[in-house]
Amino acid sequence: MDKPEEAHRGTALTDRERELIETGSLTDGAIRDQHFEFFRALRKGAPIFYDAKLGSWLVTRNEDIWAIQSDPVTFSVELGYHDFQARGMQDEFREILRRDGGGYFPDAIMSDPPYHTRIRKLMELAFTAHRVKELEPRIRDVVVELLDKVSARAECDAVRDIAIPLTIRVIVEQLGLDHGIEEKISRWSVAMTAQIGGMQSREDMLENARQICELQNYLIGKMRDREKAPREDMISDIVHAKVHDEHGQTMTLKFEEAASLIRAMLIAGNDTTATAISNLFLLLATQPQIVKMLDDAVDDERALNRFVEELLRMEPPTRALSRATIREVEVNGVTLPKGAHLLLAYGSGNDDETVFPNPRDFDPTRTNFAKHVTFGGGPHKCIGLALARMEIKVIAREIARHFRNIRLTIPAEDITYLPTIATRTIEHLPITFDRRTG
Numbered sequence: 310m311d312k313p314e315e316a317h318r319g320t321a322l323t324d325r326e327r328e329l330i331e332t333g334s335l336t337d338g339a340i341r342d343q344h345f346e347f348f349r350a351l352r353k354g355a356p357i358f359y360d361a362k363l364g365s366w367l368v369t370r371n372e373d374i375w376a377i378q379s380d381p382v383t384f385s386v387e388l389g390y391h392d393f394q395a396r397g398m399q400d401e402f403r404e405i406l407r408r409d410g411g412g413y414f415p416d417a418i419m420s421d422p423p424y425h426t427r428i429r430k431l432m433e434l435a436f437t438a439h440r441v442k443e444l445e446p447r448i449r450d451v452v453v454e455l456l457d458k459v460s461a462r463a464e465c466d467a468v469r470d471i472a473i474p475l476t477i478r479v480i481v482e483q484l485g486l487d488h489g490i491e492e493k494i495s496r497w498s499v500a501m502t503a504q505i506g507g508m509q510s511r512e513d514m515l516e517n518a519r520q521i522c523e524l525q526n527y528l529i530g531k532m533r534d535r536e537k538a539p540r541e542d543m544i545s546d547i548v549h550a551k552v553h554d555e556h557g558q559t560m561t562l563k564f565e566e567a568a569s570l571i572r573a574m575l576i577a578g579n580d581t582t583a584t585a586i587s588n589l590f591l592l593l594a595t596q597p598q599i600v601k602m603l604d605d606a607v608d609d610e611r612a613l614n615r616f617v618e619e620l621l622r623m624e625p626p627t628r629a630l631s632r633a634t635i636r637e638v639e640v641n642g643v644t645l646p647k648g649a650h651l652l653l654a655y656g657s658g659n660d661d662e663t664v665f666p667n668p669r670d671f672d673p674t675r676t677n678f679a680k681h682v683t684f685g686g687g688p689h690k691c692i693g694l695a696l697a698r699m700e701i702k703v704i705a706r707e708i709a710r711h712f713r714n715i716r717l718t719i720p721a722e723d724i725t726y727l728p729t730i731a732t733r734t735i736e737h738l739p740i741t742f743d744r745r746t747g
């Protein structure tokens with residue numbers, strides 16, 4: 310017999326679903342902010358959907374996302390990202406970076422095999438279990454310090470006062486950057502993320518390019534320092550990265566490759582992890598049963614891991630990322646032309662009711678977390694996932710120990726999200742809470 314969710318797929322489209330399929334677009338802010346209904350209609354009636362206003366195909370079912378991300382030969386990351394980056398303004402953007410930013414450094418990791426395989430091997434040297442483990446106690450200290458700081462006020466903006474400062478401090482520790490540049494990192498991060506957000510005007514692009522020049526000049530300085538005097542940090546790992554290929558040949562990174570990887574590390578884990586933490590606060594402030602689940606899990610490592618995984622499944626920070634077809638290809642009955650731009654809609658894949666029953670319910674007892682696509686999958690699967698999971702686990706545990714009665718101070722409908730396709734990022738989350746004693 311059909312599961313109820315599959316039965317939903319088998320039923321005729323409702324008028325509302327038809328309307329969404331006929332007129333909906335991710336360029337529409339209201340649809341983007343609460344994309345659940347739109348994606349549900351697409352999964353049911355148009356799983357491979359051409360969003361004409363965006364000029365991209367949205368891939369919305371879990372199994373199709375997995376198929377595409379597992380086939381880097383047909384679905385190119387390199388073309389997908391380059392096509393989407395600074396869309397329509399690429400030449401000008403690159404020229405500014407060459408003129409004022411020390412160079413235009415294409416994202417070496419956003420590439421295709423076999424080149425990607427070499428770069429990934431070298432980049433992994435900076436993400437050893439040892440590096441991640443070494444960061445854990447320092448992350449816990451930063452978390453406790455931030456929570457203590459806001460505790461006295463009994464209210465804060467969970468995004469601006471906790472999530473963003475925490476992830477930025479972790480990046481400063483991880484890469485070995487200077488304390489005191491946290492505010493700049495936040496600006497640089499927004500400017501970089503906007504390049505794959507698909508929503509920037511020319512004025513935005515010019516300002517963002519200026520920020521990225523500043524970022525690159527800063528990082529180039531740090532790289533030059535580490536070339537001469539390596540330290541115990543990830544910039545040194547990358548600058549001095551060396552591995553042997555299967556023929557015994559030594560592989561190292563060119564300067565522009567290393568620069569692009571360090572830039573990627575600074576950005577890729579920043580907004581994403583901060584968003585996961587903001588989402589955690591939102592759930593705790595609005596769903597009391599989730600507070601109880603966290604309280605029950607807090608002293609049980611495995612239960613806490615499952616709690617974090619369900620948070621990541623239910624509210625994936627990354628909404629949709631790019632691919633491009635390198636030849637005409639059929640996906641789920643739809644023929645995509647060569648050069649088609651695709652967006653893998655992770656936000657939809659994790660809500661696929663045929664894989665995750667009752668997807669909008671928070672259920673840490675699910676047994677198939679391996680199927681969620683929050684960190685992508687295949688050769689480009691997130692390289693920082695162990696660090697991200699650890700960071701979220703540490704803060705979840707400390708929130709449970711420090712805070713109770715977390716409440717929003719605005720109606721949930723008034724929460725706003727950044728205007729970008731790539732992520733679903735809460736802008737502000739004003740909350741009140743009580744300090745837990747004893």
Ligand code: HEM
Nearest residue numbers: 418577578581582585626630683684685689691692693697
């Ligand atoms: C909750 C936090 C995070 C989320 C949701 C996330 C999500 C993702 C996703 C979906 C991809 C796949 C991209 C694709 O296939 O096109 C990815 C790749 C990547 N992530 Fe993360 N990420 C997170 C944290 C981090 C952190 C902390 C770092 C590093 C410090 C990081 C660095 C990267 C890099 C470098 C890649 C590219 C890997 C490759 O192409 O081989 N991410 N991430």
